Amino acid sequence: MRWVDGSSIEAQVLCPSADLDPVSILAQPPSLPFSNDSLAFIDDFSSSLSKSAAARRHPGIMALAFWMRRANLNRIRSGFAAQYAEHLLIGRGLAFHIAPANVETLWVYSLFLSLLAGNTNIVRVSSNATDELSVLVGLLDEVLARHPGVRRRLLVVRYGHDDSLTAAFSAVCDLRVIWGGDDTVNKIRRIPLPPHASEVAFPGKFSVAVIDAAVWNAERDHARTARAFCLDAFTFNQQGCSSPKLVYWLGDTVARQAARESFWKAVEAAAPSVHDYSFGEAEAMTRFVSVCSAAIAAEGAIARTDAASKLYTTLSLSTLGDIVRDANVGHGMFYEYGWTSLDPLLGWFGASDQTVTSYGVSREKWRTALEQAVPRGICRVVPFGSALEFFPVWDGYDLLRAFCREVVIAV
Amino acid sequence: MLDLTAFWSSPAFSWPAARKTSVLVSALAELDRHHEENCAEYRKMKRVLNHVPEFRAVEDFPFLPVRLFKMYDLRSAAEQRSSKTMTSSGTTGQAVSRIFIDKGTAILQTRALAHILKDFIGGKRLPMIIVDSRTILAGPGRFSARGAGVVGMSAFGRDHFFALNENMELDYDGLSAYAAKHSDECIFIFGFTFMVWRHFVQALGSRGIRLDIPNAVLIHGGGWKKLQEERVDNDTFKRSVSEVCGGHVRVHNFYGLIEQTGSIYMECEHGNLHASNFSQVIIRHPISHQPVSYRERGVVETVSVLPWSYPGHALLTEDLGELRGEDDCPCGRCGRHFSIIGRLRKAELRGCSDTYAMGRR
Numbered sequence: 001m002r003w004v005d006g007s008s009i010e011a012q013v014l015c016p017s018a019d020l021d022p023v024s025i026l027a028q029p030p031s032l033p034f035s036n037d038s039l040a041f042i043d044d045f046s047s048s049l050s051k052s053a054a055a056r057r058h059p060g061i062m063a064l065a066f067w068m069r070r071a072n073l074n075r076i077r078s079g080f081a082a083q084y085a086e087h088l089l090i091g092r093g094l095a096f097h098i099a100p101a102n103v104e105t106l107w108v109y110s111l112f113l114s115l116l117a118g119n120t121n122i123v124r125v126s127s128n129a130t131d132e133l134s135v136l137v138g139l140l141d142e143v144l145a146r147h148p149g150v151r152r153r154l155l156v157v158r159y160g161h162d163d164s165l166t167a168a169f170s171a172v173c174d175l176r177v178i179w180g181g182d183d184t185v186n187k188i189r190r191i192p193l194p195p196h197a198s199e200v201a202f203p204g205k206f207s208v209a210v211i212d213a214a215v216w217n218a219e220r221d222h223a224r225t226a227r228a229f230c231l232d233a234f235t236f237n238q239q240g241c242s243s244p245k246l247v248y249w250l251g252d253t254v255a256r257q258a259a260r261e262s263f264w265k266a267v268e269a270a271a272p273s274v275h276d277y278s279f280g281e282a283e284a285m286t287r288f289v290s291v292c293s294a295a296i297a298a299e300g301a302i303a304r305t306d307a308a309s310k311l312y313t314t315l316s317l318s319t320l321g322d323i324v325r326d327a328n329v330g331h332g333m334f335y336e337y338g339w340t341s342l343d344p345l346l347g348w349f350g351a352s353d354q355t356v357t358s359y360g361v362s363r364e365k366w367r368t369a370l371e372q373a374v375p376r377g378i379c380r381v382v383p384f385g386s387a388l389e390f391f392p393v394w395d396g397y398d399l400l401r402a403f404c405r406e407v408v409i410a411v
Numbered sequence: 412m413l414d415l416t417a418f419w420s421s422p423a424f425s426w427p428a429a430r431k432t433s434v435l436v437s438a439l440a441e442l443d444r445h446h447e448e449n450c451a452e453y454r455k456m457k458r459v460l461n462h463v464p465e466f467r468a469v470e471d472f473p474f475l476p477v478r479l480f481k482m483y484d485l486r487s488a489a490e491q492r493s494s495k496t497m498t499s500s501g502t503t504g505q506a507v508s509r510i511f512i513d514k515g516t517a518i519l520q521t522r523a524l525a526h527i528l529k530d531f532i533g534g535k536r537l538p539m540i541i542v543d544s545r546t547i548l549a550g551p552g553r554f555s556a557r558g559a560g561v562v563g564m565s566a567f568g569r570d571h572f573f574a575l576n577e578n579m580e581l582d583y584d585g586l587s588a589y590a591a592k593h594s595d596e597c598i599f600i601f602g603f604t605f606m607v608w609r610h611f612v613q614a615l616g617s618r619g620i621r622l623d624i625p626n627a628v629l630i631h632g633g634g635w636k637k638l639q640e641e642r643v644d645n646d647t648f649k650r651s652v653s654e655v656c657g658g659h660v661r662v663h664n665f666y667g668l669i670e671q672t673g674s675i676y677m678e679c680e681h682g683n684l685h686a687s688n689f690s691q692v693i694i695r696h697p698i699s700h701q702p703v704s705y706r707e708r709g710v711v712e713t714v715s716v717l718p719w720s721y722p723g724h725a726l727l728t729e730d731l732g733e734l735r736g737e738d739d740c741p742c743g744r745c746g747r748h749f750s751i752i753g754r755l756r757k758a759e760l761r762g763c764s765d766t767y768a769m770g771r772r
Contacts, residue, residue, distance in 0.1 A: 281697035285710070285729060286758040288700065289476045295459040296452045296483065304459040310698050315459065331758065 001157070003168060011165050014125065014137045015156040016144050026172055028153050030091030031118040033404060034077050038115045041150040042068050045143045054135045059276070060105045061132060067390055068112060076116075076392055080400055089404040091118020092198065093174030098166070098188060099125045100179045103240065104132035109390050110177055110399075111154070117403035120153040122169050127160055167191045175403060178202065200402050202241070202395050205354035206325040207387065209233070209244035210345070213251030213259035213338075215360025225359060226266035227273055228385030232357050234277035235388055238330035242355040242380075242387040245328045247314070248345050249338030250361065256338040264307070264314070271311050279311065283331040287313060290333050298322040307332075320348040346373035353377030354395060357387045412515045412719055413438060413445075415523075423527045423687040424744035428737055431746065432469060435691055438716045439472050439724060446722035449487040453722040469691045470702045474712050474725035480670050481506040488513045488720035499556050499669045510670055513720035520673030520717055523689045524563055530687075530744070531663055531677055532567060532628055538593040539568020540586070540627075542602025542611045544575040556669040557603060557633075563672070564601045564630070574602075574611065581614040590622045597626045600656075603633035604664065607652070608643060615655040625658020632665035632675065636754070645682065666730075666751055670723045674715040676749075683740050683748035690715045692749050694734050695727065705734045708752060729755040 003009045004022050031038075049055045049065040056062060066072075095114040099107030107123050114121050125133060137156060144151040159165050170176055170191050178188050178201040185203040193199060209229065219225060233244050249256045271277065291313055295302055300318035307313070312332040317323065320337050328335065337344070342361070346369055358366065358381050366381045379396040382389070392399050417434060426434065443466070446453040453475075460473035479485065481499075488494070493514040498507045512520070547558045565571055572589045576582055590598070602611065607629065615622065629652055638648065649662045666684050667675035674690040686692045693702055694709040703709045711732040718724045732751045740748045 279698070281710070282756045282758040284698045284700065285476060285478070285727075285755055288727070289478050289482075291459050292456050292476060292479055293482065295456045298455065298458075302455075302458050304461055306461070329758075 004172065009165055009168060010162065011124075011157040011159040013155065013157055014133075015141045015154070016151055017141045022155070024152055025120055025122070025155055026094060028094075028120040030093050030120070030405075033080065033089055033091065033118050033400065034116055035118065037147060037149040038118075039073065039077075041143065041147040042073060042112055042116070043070055044146060045140065046070070048139050048143050052135070052139060054131075055139065058104075058132050058135065060103075061135065063389070064105045064108055067109070073116075076400070084401070088407040088409060089118075089401070090407060091120075092403060092405050093119060094172060095119040095121045095175040095177060095403060096169045096173035097121060097123045097177045098179060098184070099123060100184075101126035101128050103179075103236065104130050105136070106179055106390075107156075108136060110179065111156075113392060113399045114175075114177070114403045115150070115153065117400050119175065119403055122155045122157065122173070124166070124169065125156060125158050127158055163187075163191060170197075173197055175199070177403075198402075200397055200399075204326075204352065205241035205395070206246075206328075206352055207240075207242045207244050207355040207357070208246045208248055208345070208353065209357045209384070210248045210250060210342070210359065210361055211259065211263065212360030213249050213255040216259045216263060217255055222262060222266040223270060225384055226263070226270040228383075229357070229359075230267060230271045230274045230277075231385055232387035233267075233334075234271060234274040234332070236330075237277060237279075237283065238332060240388055242357075243330065244355075244357050244387065245325075245330070245333070246320075246323065246335040246337065248342075249336065250340075250342060251338070252340055253338075260336070260338075264305075264312075268307050268309055268311055271309075277332075279332055284310065286329060287331045287333050290327055290329050290331070291315065293327040294322075294324065294333075294335070297324040297327055320344055323348075325350075325352060342369050343373075346370070346375055349373070349375035349377045351376045354379050355387055356381045357384050358382070359384050413441060413519075413716060415519065415716065418688055418716070419522070419526065421688060423523075423530050423689070424685060424746055426688050427745050431688060431691075434688070435469050435714070435716065436466055439469065439714065440466055442716065442719070442724045443472060445719065446487045446724070450485060450722045452483060452485050453487065469714055470693055472714070472725050474714075474727050475722065477508075477668065477670055477726040477728050480508040480510060480721075480723070484509055484511065485723075486511040486721050488516075494720065497556060497559055497669060497672070508669055510672075510723065511721045512672075516718065516720040519719070521563060521566065523673040523687075523717055524675065525566065527675060527677060527687045527689070528564075528567055528630070531630070532597075532599055536567060536569040537597055537599035537628075538570045538572075538589075539565065539599045539601065540572050540574055540589065541565070541568075542574050542600065542607045544577050544579060545573040546577045556672075559669075559672065560603070560632075561601070568599050568601070575606075579606075579610055581610055583615075583618065583620065586622070587620070590624045594623055595626075597628060598624050600627050600629040600660075602629075602631055604631045604635060604648075605633065605637045607631050608638055608641075608648065612648075612651045612655055616651065621655060621657045623657045625656065625660065627656050627658075628661040628663070629656075630663050630665060630677075632667060635751075639753075668713060668726065668728060670726055671713055671715040671718060673717050674713075676713075679740060679742040679744060679748070681740060681742050682750075683735055683742070684750060685740065685742075685744050685748050686746045688746070689717060692732075692734070692747050694732055694749065697731070697755070700727065703734075705736060708733050710755065711749075711751065731755060 046068040097110045176199045181204040185201045303316045305314045314334045314336050316336045462473040463471045497510045664678040665675045676684040691714040693712040711728045711730045714725045731753050734749045737747045
């Protein structure tokens with residue numbers, strides 16, 4: 001594509017498909033949040049997605065369509081309006097989003113929230129050509145043709161591992177949004193931004209499932225809860241930031257022991273319903289290596305249990321301090337720890353912990369516990385089955401708010 | 412140090428299954444105990460290897476994934492002045508294995524290699540052509556697997572001739588002169604599979620040169636990955652070697668890990684890779700890692716009695732293979748024989764796993 005300085009750069013423009021003049025994109029002024037044309041566009045895109053047979057093949061795209069349906073957007077909009085009624089918020093300008101490789105829909109959430117915030121956008125999507133990506137880009141292009149106002153505010157590009165392109169896009173943006181692991185964030189942070197620009201980064205995270213053993217033991221529908229856990233844990237091969245990698249058992253020893261046994265049995269029965277879990281030869285080897293790494297790191301006791309089907313391996317620890325978060329690379333490996341209260345967990349939470357998927361612990365209990373412990377990490381507590389659901393408040397950022405600039409008028 | 416007297420006093424491929432199992436089980440029990448006492452990481456890992464409490468078969472012993480040697484410095488002996496760390500050659504950007512070898516282990520490796528090779532090239536030193544450059548030996552600091560291989564094998568040759576210059580170009584004139592000088596002798600040619608193919612077979616072939624060394628024996632190893640990419644199989648390889656050497660030369664491939672230097676698996680005249688008395692091969696189910704039977708595809712575990720200074724006596728490799736038989740190869744050698752089929756693919760990176768940085772891995 002031709003770049004603003006007249007040079008030609010090696011980025012493939014996926015969307016819009018024709019007549020691109022990057023200068024016209026860069027020249028777009030920011031707008032107020034929730035402009036009518038951005039809402040109309042997203043609405044149109046959402047209904048196109050729902051109608052597309054190709055899109056229906058992908059549960060991730062269906063979740064996206066569900067999230068961007070009009071009722072939900074209205075809820076987000078009125079929440080935003082209520083919260084910031086007295087504030088003047090304006091889009092920051094040009095947002096440059098760097099999307100992760102393998103959560104194929106995440107870039108659309110990032111892009112649309114930024115569009116709603118009033119920004120113009122450049123998105124760098126992964127160079128992995130997946131079916132999800134081509135479906136999304138194809139439909140996006142089709143719908144944009146009907147929305148010329150939005151069409152000038154959005155550019156989806158793809159390129160290989162080329163820092164000079166990331167530098168070119170970074171040099172002109174007002175906001176950089178980095179989704180990826182720690183290495184990605186570190187690498188991109190070395191690439192300069194204009195002094196006034198801001199950055200929101202989403203590095204690697206670790207997540208935990210908490211189960212109240214007594215509640216589980218009294219539960220009548222084990223299958224449903226186990227299915228929800230499987231969805232959280234096994235989607236993306238347990239490699240999402242929000243995929244639980246530690247199962248924390250709350251309760252006394254007797255209750256915990258009974259619960260553990262029936263829980264993992266129910267999980268093994270429910271797991272085949274998760275279609276996005278592939279455990280093959282390479283994954284078995286990688287899990288084996290992780291198990292060894294975890295054992296090397298564990299100073300206290302450690303005990304391994306394998307599912308008969310090899311679906312998962314659990315490592316029971318005698319202290320949470322023995323967990324090396326990076327050593328668990330997913331593929332069905334779970335640390336386990338149990339205690340009579342949440343205290344050890346609250347004390348252990350660190351800066352890179354993100355989501356608690358909670359079963360049997362009430363909202364009030366979490367609120368009180370977190371207020372008392374004030375941990376460095378943990379940004380969400382959600383019920384089983386919601387770990388991978390996208391929330392507009394992510395990793396502690398209200399994304400819409402972070403994508404806006406606030407003008408204080410104090411006269 | 413393990414007492415290997417029984418091993419030295421028997422030919423390297425001489426023990427039938429029952430005898431071999433009983434010798435290996437007691438040797439491995441001692442190795443397992445030694446590493447447990449002297450390597451903290453091994454001791455810690457044993458807690459999760461879920462092995463049977465009593466070792467009756469070689470299959471019963473705990474084994475480690477070989478990848479760990481790229482992640483940790485695993486050692487079971489104190490650093491000495493004579494000890495060294497051997498590294499795999501690994502392409503740029505890839506993690507390399509680091510193997511800690513003390514003097515005692517190094518001696519065992521050399522002796523075992525000699526013992527195994529004797530079965531194929533006899534005990535006499537042969538004039539030797541090394542299909543590599545002399546510079547491979549000069550590398551300061553780290554001790555590379557390729558250099559170690561050349562040094563190890565050189566012990567079986569005399570009047571060594573390095574066939575490549577520092578730019579990996581074949582020294583045609585030197586080679587022709589050397590071939591003429593030793594034309595009536597058995598010449599031992601050694602090199603890494605791909606080097607032999609690219610810098611010897613193809614280099615000679617492209618110039619239409621035929622050496623007149625029909626009594627040569629070629630021993631090569633290091634993996635078929637690059638040759639598979641060029642669609643060159645073992646038969647083609649052997650035929651092409653014979654063509655450029657001017658006769659039906661004996662060609663023996665070997666399979667071995669840098670993590671188990673010395674106890675290599677030699678390919679016999681019938682194309683089978685053989686476990687010697689020093690080693691055992693176990694094929695495991697690719698997902699459950701339980702042993703599988705003959706002719707079943709699985710992940711290759713290699714067992715060796717040599718590793719004393721590091722816990723590498725039982726390693727699950729990332730190679731795929733199948734057992735072909737035991738004590739029944741038409742070549743007459745005892746022990747299990749097997750073939751290598753390929754390599755395990757890499758586990759997929761998914762979810763929020765590192766994307767931008769992925770290209771560098």
